[in-house]
Amino acid sequence: MKEIDQLMLANRAWAAEMLAENPDYFNRNVGAQKPVFLWIGCSDSRVAPDQMTQAVPGGLFVHRNIANLVYPDDGNLMAVLHYAVHVLGVENVVICGHYGCGGVQAALDGGADQPIEDWLAHARQVLDDHRDEIDAMPTPEEKVNRLVEVNVRDQLLHLAQTEPVKKAFEADMPLTLHGWVYDLRDGHIKPLMRVTRDTVLAEVPRPERVLV
Numbered sequence: 001m002k003e004i005d006q007l008m009l010a011n012r013a014w015a016a017e018m019l020a021e022n023p024d025y026f027n028r029n030v031g032a033q034k035p036v037f038l039w040i041g042c043s044d045s046r047v048a049p050d051q052m053t054q055a056v057p058g059g060l061f062v063h064r065n066i067a068n069l070v071y072p073d074d075g076n077l078m079a080v081l082h083y084a085v086h087v088l089g090v091e092n093v094v095i096c097g098h099y100g101c102g103g104v105q106a107a108l109d110g111g112a113d114q115p116i117e118d119w120l121a122h123a124r125q126v127l128d129d130h131r132d133e134i135d136a137m138p139t140p141e142e143k144v145n146r147l148v149e150v151n152v153r154d155q156l157l158h159l160a161q162t163e164p165v166k167k168a169f170e171a172d173m174p175l176t177l178h179g180w181v182y183d184l185r186d187g188h189i190k191p192l193m194r195v196t197r198d199t200v201l202a203e204v205p206r207p208e209r210v211l212v
């Protein structure tokens, strides 16, 4: 059977299973959504935010791109961020990187196809800013994993300086930014750091290593 047919069949089976468990499963979400989290993660197919957190439909507002990068001139992400924080009232924004990220690896290697190479400019900036520590890692695996971690840190700092977040902090809205990494090897999310309106961004240290 073609994979695309399998996808459709799986969808029907899932819908039937959810309805059998709870006849109101779909009806309760038809009117509106009230998610508690905005998730900014990598597009990697192995890193499925709803599954790894057992979120139900309506639980997570999601934005994904290669290497979970935050560009203030990324209209797509800024629209998602504004809508999540200022319309839906989400109080937690997560940036979640992951072990063995192909995008971060490509930034480390250089020479990816366009337009990927241009997209990865922020990740290469992270590499340049933390070159001493990355170069000091003894193995290629540790280099990419450490770059994954410091990339989450730096993207979180970019996030804190975007207009939607600055506006929320200035208005004393209860917004917290979380930096996490996901370990493909054991399925565990590992928290790295948090940023609130009281965080002095210029003094945020490099996070402890969690992926070794």
Ligand SMILES: [Zn+2]
Residues within 6 Å of the ligand: 042, 043, 044, 066, 067, 068, 098, 100, 101, 102, 103, 104
């Ligand atoms: Zn990735």
